[in-house]
Amino acid sequence: MVCDVLMYSETKIYRHSGKLGTALFGVPFIGILGGLVFGILYAYINVYFLGWRSDVLVTPILSFLFGAIIETVGDIAKCRNTMFMAMMGLLLSIFIMYANWVLFEFVMLNHKGITIEWYKIPSMFFDPDLVWENAVFINGRGWYGVKSWKPPSNVVWYYGLIEVFSIVGLVTFLVSVPINNAVFCESCDIWATPIHTVKFTLTENKTLLAQLKKGDIETLTQLKPTNKCPRIEVEIQECLSCYNTSTYQIKTVSLNHKAQEQKTNLTPLLLLSQDTKDRLYTIVLQQLNLKRF
Numbered sequence: 001m002v003c004d005v006l007m008y009s010e011t012k013i014y015r016h017s018g019k020l021g022t023a024l025f026g027v028p029f030i031g032i033l034g035g036l037v038f039g040i041l042y043a044y045i046n047v048y049f050l051g052w053r054s055d056v057l058v059t060p061i062l063s064f065l066f067g068a069i070i071e072t073v074g075d076i077a078k079c080r081n082t083m084f085m086a087m088m089g090l091l092l093s094i095f096i097m098y099a100n101w102v103l104f105e106f107v108m109l110n111h112k113g114i115t116i117e118w119y120k121i122p123s124m125f126f127d128p129d130l131v132w133e134n135a136v137f138i139n140g141r142g143w144y145g146v147k148s149w150k151p152p153s154n155v156v157w158y159y160g161l162i163e164v165f166s167i168v169g170l171v172t173f174l175v176s177v178p179i180n181n182a183v184f185c186e187s188c189d190i191w192a193t194p195i196h197t198v199k200f201t202l203t204e205n206k207t208l209l210a211q212l213k214k215g216d217i218e219t220l221t222q223l224k225p226t227n228k229c230p231r232i233e234v235e236i237q238e239c240l241s242c243y244n245t246s247t248y249q250i251k252t253v254s255l256n257h258k259a260q261e262q263k264t265n266l267t268p269l270l271l272l273s274q275d276t277k278d279r280l281y282t283i284v285l286q287q288l289n290l291k292r293f
């Protein structure tokens with residue numbers, strides 16, 4: 001904390017207000033509904049089409065969609081509380097996993113001639129002992145497989161573990177990361193919009209890099225514009241209603257071993273005062289002119 005204050009004395013770090021908006025009810029409601037729909041999809045695909053392979057092929061896709069939906073609901077509900085979204089991601093992903101199991105057992109047992117009526121599903125949800133007994137029973141019968149090849153019964157539990165980690169990890173990550181990079185205008189009650197990304201050559205000069213890490217925009221006058229990698233990027237977000245809430249964030253972009261661009265934050269989200277914003281736009285225009293001629 002003390003370090004932040006010293007480092008960004010001239011600027012201010014943007015921080016979320018922590019308000020929940022309508023996310024307190026909206027996120028769990030849509031999350032549980034979505035979890036049930038995805039659970040039914042997972043169960044049918046697993047029992048009738050892909051068997052155990054669903055956990056490798058279908059689970060990551062459903063988890064990705066589930067995370068994206070929860071994140072979108074948090075966004076629409078104007079949730080500015082990263083901790084709440086991370087908790088929701090964690091709890092709802094545990095729920096979707098449990099729903100997957102319950103609905104899979106329901107579809108599998110019916111498929112194998114052990115009739116369970118639809119109206120018994122809610123009571124299955126509240127009976128974890130029965131869910132576990134069914135899992136042991138299905139595994140013991142070797143039904144958790146497809147056509148001729150089936151994983152040995154003792155390996156099935158490892159598939160279960162992979163399932164748990166992929167769902168919980170992916171969903172929690174997807175739900176909590178975007179809100180961390182977003183900016184909210186409290187006076188207009190809307191999210192700010194990313195409006196510009198300005199790109200400069202990456203300097204190896206340690207003094208200049210240290211200045212950039214402090215969020216010093218004057219340093220940018222010493223850099224040339226570029227689209228190539230590695231480079232420095234300055235991302236500007238602004239409230240398109242009042243134009244008063246604006247932030248910038250300085251990042252480095254480099255290529256990883258797979259030749260994909262990878263961004264690293266040099267600064268947190270920093271608030272742009274009107275003066276700094278004018279100066280930043282002047283620098284950007286000068287650099288763009290330099291590039292043009």
Ligand SMILES: [Zn+2]
Pocket residue numbers: 185186187188189239240241242243244245
């Ligand atoms: Zn505004």
